[in-house]
Amino acid sequence: MPSPYAFVYALHLLAALVWVGGMFFAWMILRPAAVSALDAPARLQLWAEVFRRFFVWVWVAVLVLPFTGVGMLHLHFGGFEHPPRYVQMMIGLYVAMLALFLRVQTLQLPELRRAIASQDWPAGGATLGRIRRVVGFNLLLGLLLVSVVAIRPSF
Ligand code: HEM
Structure with missing residues (x-):
């Protein structure tokens, strides 16, 4: 029977895997594949x-x-009193990643949907380009976060 800690830890890792791995797949695989296989309207709808x-x-x-x-x-770790430095960095990077995700979700995605609804493909393409940059940066933060946790810097 796994301990409660092991169960919580597994959930934490799975959530990180889904988020960062999903961004990796979208950015590195799906994005170039969609560019080479689809024209602008189909790509934006995809x-x-x-x-x-x-x-x-x-x-x-x-x-x-x-x-x-x-x-x-x-x-x-005895609560929030003295979390290790890498956990503090994890929390800071999480807040940054959350802010970027919320930006795409609340501002840019509605903009993309509006452009698609009005079949304004140039505007949709420009919005998609901005989303691509934000998601790319968030992917870098996610990869940095996982590296920091793995390396556990002691400064
Ligand atoms: C408020 C946000 C977060 C808190 C409070 C938090 C806290 C923790 C704690 C306490 C551990 C256990 C550390 C250890 O066993 O030494 C951990 C592990 C881990 N966390 Fe987070 N975390 C947060 C967000 C994230 C995010 C956003 C990601 C990645 C997207 C992430 C990825 C990981 C990974 C990969 C580990 C495993 C580290 C290892 O065992 O080597 N965490 N986290």
Whole structure:
């Protein structure tokens, strides 16, 4: 029988995997494949559908990560008193990643949907370009976060 800590830890890792791995797949694989296989209208509609589905899982990850992370802090690290430096960095990077995700979800995605509804493909393409940059930066933050946790710098 796994300990409660192991259970919470597994949930935390799975949530991180879904969020960061999903961004990696979208940026590194789906984006170039869509550019080479689809024209602009089809590509924009594909991305609107992809975001609609993927962001449900990002919301799950965004909620599961702090709950399980804080749970682990209480179970193993004596609460918020003296978390290790890499956990402090994890929390800081989480806040930055959350802010970028919320920007895409609340501002840029509605903009993309409006452009698609009015068949304004140039405006949709410009919005998609901005989303691509934000998601690319968020992917870098996610990869940095996982590297920081793995390396556990002691400064
Ligand atoms: C409020 C947000 C978060 C809190 C409070 C938190 C807290 C924690 C804690 C306490 C651990 C256990 C550390 C250990 O066993 O030494 C941990 C592990 C981990 N966290 Fe987070 N975390 C948060 C967000 C994130 C995010 C956003 C990601 C990635 C997207 C992430 C990825 C990981 C990974 C990969 C580990 C495993 C580290 C290892 O065992 O080597 N965490 N987290």
